[in-house]
Amino acid sequence: MDALDKLGISWQLLLSQIINFSLLMVVLHLLLYKPVLKMLEQRRKRIADGLEQADKASRAAAEAEAEKQGILEEARREAQEVRAQATRDAERIAQDIRSRADQEAQDIRIKGQADAEAQTAAVMADARKQIADLAIAATEQILGRELANRDEQERFVDDYLAQQNGSGT
Numbered sequence: 001m002d003a004l005d006k007l008g009i010s011w012q013l014l015l016s017q018i019i020n021f022s023l024l025m026v027v028l029h030l031l032l033y034k035p036v037l038k039m040l041e042q043r044r045k046r047i048a049d050g051l052e053q054a055d056k057a058s059r060a061a062a063e064a065e066a067e068k069q070g071i072l073e074e075a076r077r078e079a080q081e082v083r084a085q086a087t088r089d090a091e092r093i094a095q096d097i098r099s100r101a102d103q104e105a106q107d108i109r110i111k112g113q114a115d116a117e118a119q120t121a122a123v124m125a126d127a128r129k130q131i132a133d134l135a136i137a138a139t140e141q142i143l144g145r146e147l148a149n150r151d152e153q154e155r156f157v158d159d160y161l162a163q164q165n166g167s168g169t
Contacts, residue, residue: 136154
């Protein structure tokens with residue numbers, strides 16, 4: 001203790017300062033250090049939880065984006081299938097319409113040909129009848145009398161005209 005006295009340090013004062021410092025350290029440890037450490041630990045946990053939540057949210061967002069892309073791709077594929085089916089249906093309908101139109105046109109041509117042939121036949125029959133009547137009338141006028149068997153004369157003229165048509169004259 002002499003050494004302390006030589007240095008001008010009182011051991012009672014030093015002991016009281018050591019006790020005061022120790023008490024201050026205990027009080028600071030209990031009242032400040034532990035609560036600060038506890039607060040820092042809680043903050044570290046909150047930050048870790050926040051990072052974990054952010055990571056979960058990020059994964060969920062990535063999964064949602066992947067699901068959205070899958071749904072969009074499926075919708076695009078379905079739309080393309082619908083478009084292709086509509087095109088095929090339109091082509092089939094157009095082909096059906098063309099086929100029906102061609103058939104109707106063919107039917108109209110056949111009917112027109114049949115009508116034309118019927119009209120030609122009717123005109124030719126009428127012309128033969130008129131020619132026969134004119135031939136008989138001319139014969140009667142040349143002879144100066146009426147022919148006795150008019151039906152037989154008409155048949156004769158018809159046969160003659162039929163032979164003329166058949167020989168190409």
